[in-house]
Amino acid sequence: MAGKPKLHYFNGRGRMESIRWLLAAAGVEFEEKFIETREDWDRIRKDGSLMYQQVPMVEIDGMKLVQTRAIINYIANKHNLYGKDMKERALIDMYVEGVADLNEMTIVFPVHPPGVKETKLSEIKDKAKNRYFPAFEKVLKSHGQDYLVGNKLSKADILLVELLYNVEELNPGATASFPLLQALKPEGITDREVQEGASSPFSSWAVGLHLIKSRTLPTDIVNCSSKIQILSR
């Protein structure tokens, strides 16, 4: 019987965070080995663990998987978070790829110098409000179900909720005009929900709140700079 998955990454969100969300949402306990010094970084790149000398890398079920999407898809497949047939998989992929495009902007955001940050923040706000959030709200509205695809939890719901949190950190109120997106989030934060006694689709998980509390901290600029200094060539 395989042990827990082991995540190899820096001690921060970056490209590993979506993987953490997915494992947590699937109720899978995992270990983390942080790359903290220049020596750690040199070592892991020389020992053959990393197919392209890049992280994230996840040791899981006897494999050393790299590439975020490969890792995410394996976890989704293994834990039934990828729909029930080819067409559902296609919709799930279509939604997840849109989420990934916007999430990419939030991942790299902390690294920009101050002047650039303002421009990038406007871009994130604009794309969220005018392109991505309307698209996902429209999907939820079209079928009125609790989950994006097939009336069942999938990687699409989990990764979209992660994105909502990421964008709201930079732009509080970003989901204000998207009631169905708000309803997806574990906390069920709207007054409407409290009044109507409705429950968020995630609220039945034991994992829901645990997930929020165990989230790694936002990557602030100071933290980021020192890490980059350690790791820069």
Next chain:
Amino acid sequence: MAGKPKLHYFNGRGRMESIRWLLAAAGVEFEEKFIETREDWDRIRKDGSLMYQQVPMVEIDGMKLVQTRAIINYIANKHNLYGKDMKERALIDMYVEGVADLNEMTIVFPVHPPGVKETKLSEIKDKAKNRYFPAFEKVLKSHGQDYLVGNKLSKADILLVELLYNVEELDPSAITSFPLLKALKNRISSLPTVKKFLQPGSPRKPYTDKKSVEEMKKTFA
């Protein structure tokens, strides 16, 4: 019975070319509707066909799919080009994502201004020679089989071979020191469906030259 898939894109390689390779290799005939004028581009973005107002978009089996990976994965699933189980899928994805990272550089390459092009070309050559090609050569060497995963053709082989062609266009000697990659390229190119795709008159699009870039900028900027 569903009709042929219909590809919506500009008349050029860009992000649609990998999809063309995959359909062609799978022996699937398809139609193309080119976005050629500003009006075409405005129309398709307003008619609700594009989930994120972006192309590629492929009409297939009653769906209007966008996002290159979603389209590629659907085609791979449908035509048994995605391995036989979860673990094979994981390896295939891991290889395809590496291919995509390097291929991305070749997709955007034609758009760079001349000064930047030199730097980017060096980057492509360096990454191909020192990171990606050794990684794939190592996989083929490790099992000695004809295909990257599970001794069977998958999207990984097709997209890697597309990449090899793309890099060789920019650097003709790119795979001379990778014998197993050369063999894979020859083997895949000899498959009847791929051979047909590599011949003139096929849906395969030519290299995006400076003139095409200028025209695109004029029409769509």
